[in-house]
Amino acid sequence: MKWYEYIIMIIAIGLVILPFVLNHLNKKKGKSTCGCGCDKCSANCPMHKRIDDKEN
Amino acid sequence: MKFALVGNPNSGKTTLFNSLTGATAHVGNWPGVTVDKREGTYKKLKENISIVDLPGIYSLSPYTPEEVVSRNFIIDEKPDCVINIVDATNLERNLYLTTQLLEIDVPIIIALNMMDSVKKSGDEIDTKELAKNLAIPVCEISALKGDGIKELMEKAYEVAQTKRAGTTVLVHSDLGNLVKVTAEKLNDKQVSSPLFHAIKLIEEDSIEVSMHQDVLTEIEPLRATYTKNEFDGDFEGMVADARYKYITMHFNKIIKKANRNSNETTSDKIDKVLTHKIWGIPIFIVLMFIVFHLVFSEDLLFLNSLFGLEIRNSGWINFFTGMGYDGILEEAILNGEDAVLAGIPSLGVFLQSWMGWLTGSIIDLVRGWFANGGVDETWYAGLICDGLLTGIDSIFSFLPQILLLFLFISILEDSGYMARVAFIMDRAFRKFGLSGKAFIPLLMGFGCSVPAMMATKTLEDEKERDMTIRLAPFFSCGAKAPIWAMLATVVAGSFLGDIFVFSIYLLGIVIAILSALIIKAFSKKKDVPPFIMELPAYHMPQFKNLVAHLWEKLKHFLYKASTIITAAIILIWFLSNFEWAFWRGMVDDISESILADLGHVLQYVFYPLGWSMGSEGWKYTVASITGLIAKEDVVATMSQLGLEEGTIALSNAQIYAFAAYNLFTLPCFAAVATAKGESTKKGFLVTILWWLLASYVVSMVIYWIGYSFELFWWLGLIVVIILISLIIGLGFIVANKRKNKQEKRVA
Numbered sequence: 001m002k003w004y005e006y007i008i009m010i011i012a013i014g015l016v017i018l019p020f021v022l023n024h025l026n027k028k029k030g031k032s033t034c035g036c037g038c039d040k041c042s043a044n045c046p047m048h049k050r051i052d053d054k055e056n
Numbered sequence: 057m058k059f060a061l062v063g064n065p066n067s068g069k070t071t072l073f074n075s076l077t078g079a080t081a082h083v084g085n086w087p088g089v090t091v092d093k094r095e096g097t098y099k100k101l102k103e104n105i106s107i108v109d110l111p112g113i114y115s116l117s118p119y120t121p122e123e124v125v126s127r128n129f130i131i132d133e134k135p136d137c138v139i140n141i142v143d144a145t146n147l148e149r150n151l152y153l154t155t156q157l158l159e160i161d162v163p164i165i166i167a168l169n170m171m172d173s174v175k176k177s178g179d180e181i182d183t184k185e186l187a188k189n190l191a192i193p194v195c196e197i198s199a200l201k202g203d204g205i206k207e208l209m210e211k212a213y214e215v216a217q218t219k220r221a222g223t224t225v226l227v228h229s230d231l232g233n234l235v236k237v238t239a240e241k242l243n244d245k246q247v248s249s250p251l252f253h254a255i256k257l258i259e260e261d262s263i264e265v266s267m268h269q270d271v272l273t274e275i276e277p278l279r280a281t282y283t284k285n286e287f288d289g290d291f292e293g294m295v296a297d298a299r300y301k302y303i304t305m306h307f308n309k310i311i312k313k314a315n316r317n318s319n320e321t322t323s324d325k326i327d328k329v330l331t332h333k334i335w336g337i338p339i340f341i342v343l344m345f346i347v348f349h350l351v352f353s354e355d356l357l358f359l360n361s362l363f364g365l366e367i368r369n370s371g372w373i374n375f376f377t378g379m380g381y382d383g384i385l386e387e388a389i390l391n392g393e394d395a396v397l398a399g400i401p402s403l404g405v406f407l408q409s410w411m412g413w414l415t416g417s418i419i420d421l422v423r424g425w426f427a428n429g430g431v432d433e434t435w436y437a438g439l440i441c442d443g444l445l446t447g448i449d450s451i452f453s454f455l456p457q458i459l460l461l462f463l464f465i466s467i468l469e470d471s472g473y474m475a476r477v478a479f480i481m482d483r484a485f486r487k488f489g490l491s492g493k494a495f496i497p498l499l500m501g502f503g504c505s506v507p508a509m510m511a512t513k514t515l516e517d518e519k520e521r522d523m524t525i526r527l528a529p530f531f532s533c534g535a536k537a538p539i540w541a542m543l544a545t546v547v548a549g550s551f552l553g554d555i556f557v558f559s560i561y562l563l564g565i566v567i568a569i570l571s572a573l574i575i576k577a578f579s580k581k582k583d584v585p586p587f588i589m590e591l592p593a594y595h596m597p598q599f600k601n602l603v604a605h606l607w608e609k610l611k612h613f614l615y616k617a618s619t620i621i622t623a624a625i626i627l628i629w630f631l632s633n634f635e636w637a638f639w640r641g642m643v644d645d646i647s648e649s650i651l652a653d654l655g656h657v658l659q660y661v662f663y664p665l666g667w668s669m670g671s672e673g674w675k676y677t678v679a680s681i682t683g684l685i686a687k688e689d690v691v692a693t694m695s696q697l698g699l700e701e702g703t704i705a706l707s708n709a710q711i712y713a714f715a716a717y718n719l720f721t722l723p724c725f726a727a728v729a730t731a732k733g734e735s736t737k738k739g740f741l742v743t744i745l746w747w748l749l750a751s752y753v754v755s756m757v758i759y760w761i762g763y764s765f766e767l768f769w770w771l772g773l774i775v776v777i778i779l780i781s782l783i784i785g786l787g788f789i790v791a792n793k794r795k796n797k798q799e800k801r802v803a
Contacts, residue, residue, distance in 0.1 A: 012439060018623060
């Protein structure tokens with residue numbers, strides 16, 4: 001394999017791993033994890049508190 | 057500095073918020089659109105002001121999550137100023153919340169919104185008198201038109217520099233003494249906003265009682281003197297009555313209504329038709345069909361089917377088909393016919409054909425570069441051209457149709473019509489155990505199942521929430537639209553494309569109703585709670601809001617395309633071009649690949665559904681499974697495996713069964729994770745099983761009915777009759793079970 005083929009392969013593997021990395025980073029930051037931007041699944045959503053309280 | 061926007065739902069808070077902050081927050085016309093707070097910055101004053109858009113509320117009682125969020129924010133975070141947005145066209149109703157806000161120790165200003173509508177109707181509001189009565193500033197604005205906003209913010213900034221003690225309209229009522237005594241006791245305890253807390257305590261507000269039980273005990277003897285009246289000890293009712301009496305007495309003279317022949321507004325007149333108890337639902341169905349026709353039809357207005365319109369000029373054919381004349385000519389020569397375009401394609405199909413030409417040209421260009429470089433047979437040329445570009449091309453070519461579909465749905469939403477749909481569906485859905493309030497998240501499912509499932513947080517009943525989450529994916533989301541768009545091009549007959557897509561959406565609603573009926577019959581669920589909702593006035597959708605919606609949709613699509621979908625495309629390319637011993641290099645025949653092996657094993661599971669039969673059946677199986685990652689992947693995978701318009705050799709029955717399977721099966725991983733987070737444990741397990749069962753059964757039934765009709769029409773008829781008899785029989789069993797349940801309850 002030539003050197004640029006290795007680079008293409010690394011980029012391709014990186015693109016496959018990218019969604020998992022972004023998901024993990026977004027979760028850590030408390031942001032929405034599906035990319036929809038509605039923030040409804042983020043840690044900021046005050047509805048979480050209501051559900052947690054209810055379950056307690 | 058921090059300012060909070062507080063007001064009733066549909067009073068224009070989010071419109072004002074967008075105007076102040078330049079944000080693109082979604083402006084919807086039903087409760088539940090803003091269920092959390094949004095923050096932005098206003099930069100046109102001496103200092104930057106943080107603006108917080110709170111959910112729309114009717115009062116500060118802690119009954120709904122929106123009320124809790126808003127109340128907690130004002131009391132705990134103590135904004136520098138509260139901007140109370142009051143809908144000038146519904147002054148009396150909006151002022152109820154104002155009377156509660158006045159009781160909090162916080163600077164307040166009223167933004168009297170929709171003044172343009174008031175002036176248009178010829179009514180007058182004496183804002184000076186209103187300000188004098190409430191003892192706070194009142195600014196006239198039109199958030200939609202951007203009028204008066206600068207003056208509002210300047211005044212709010214001025215007001216924020218001052219301190220304000222709470223005042224109450226109840227001081228003039230019979231409860232005046234009780235309020236005064238309770239407030240004094242709380243003031244002695246150094247409670248901030250003692251007036252607000254005192255009145256809430258008198259109402260036996262659960263939060264206040266938990267915090268000040270001792271004070272409640274102290275005032276009990278005084279409260280007891282108020283129990284011998286028509287309210288029979290209902291202090292909340294007494295307080296509400298006192299507020300409304302004050303509002304009616306003092307603010308009726310502030311509004312001067314124009315002389316009108318009737319009190320009916322334009323919205324009322326339109327609603328007489330659109331929310332008619334018989335014609336409401338058929339009108340909705342017709343409107344939705346028109347939308348699908350404009351997006352997916354290959355024969356606009358049925359000009360070919362009904363009037364025989366044909367286009368023969370090559371220039372015009374190229375225009376309408378995105379340079380597709382050569383393809384049509386080739387097929388015509390094979391069939392010994394003239395090259396003719398049957399009818400005019402709809403706008404969606406027209407845009408899709410040109411997008412396809414653009415993306416196809418890019419792929420040809422890149423292939424050309426590789427060919428010129430002599431590297432077109434390499435693995436990386438295959439990855440880029442046959443994998444990435446082909447996969448992404450397959451979804452991007454449908455992007456114009458998806459955006460157009462969203463544009464039409466946004467127009468219906470922004471005009472205020474979709475709120476009516478929830479209202480008219482309440483009548484129908486109630487019979488199946490769901491209220492109109494549950495229909496709102498389901499309607500959101502037409503966009504994406506994730507926020508639709510999250511919106512079920514507003515439903516109080518746990519079982520209703522589980523059921524709504526279960527049914528949300530049946531309302532075909534935007535990610536599935538490329539699948540229907542692609543299959544619509546394959547369905548035989550030029551006019552069937554839009555009918556096919558329309559029927560898929562309709563099928564989703566029908567199966568959702570049937571599911572609700574069956575689940576309700578076997579559950580211990582109580583009666584459906586009543587549904588009360590404010591219907592916003594109809595108005596022309598604002599162009600900038602529509603653009604904002606489309607931009608949000610496009611951003612979301614681009615995010616998904618560049619991450620999850622690209623990852624899946626690369627994975628599928630690898631699995632379909634390499635064997636298990638991948639170090640040996642790419643395979644010559646796709647049937648020797650890892651993907652083919654996996655697909656061949658799994659395709660037997662789906663044999664009864666019809667679409668996984670045959671030598672290519674494994675491809676449809678694999679495509680459906682990749683839909684778990686993202687539904688757009690179904691089309692991307694099919695394209696990579698060579699399944700496109702012209703190469704898909706399924707009968708109409710198989711196509712429909714395949715579509716039905718993908719409609720009802722497990723949604724994408726994000727939606728499944730959301731369902732898990734929002735449902736009860738038992739509810740989630742039932743949901744997963746229901747999705748698997750519904751997709752399998754419905755797909756199988758559709759295939760066998762369609763196959764029977766394709767063999768002999770009378771055979772199809774027999775199958776349909778047997779099916780209808782089974783459904784009626786099931787209906788009798790369900791009805792009997794409900795009757796027995798009711799009799800047991802009465803006994």
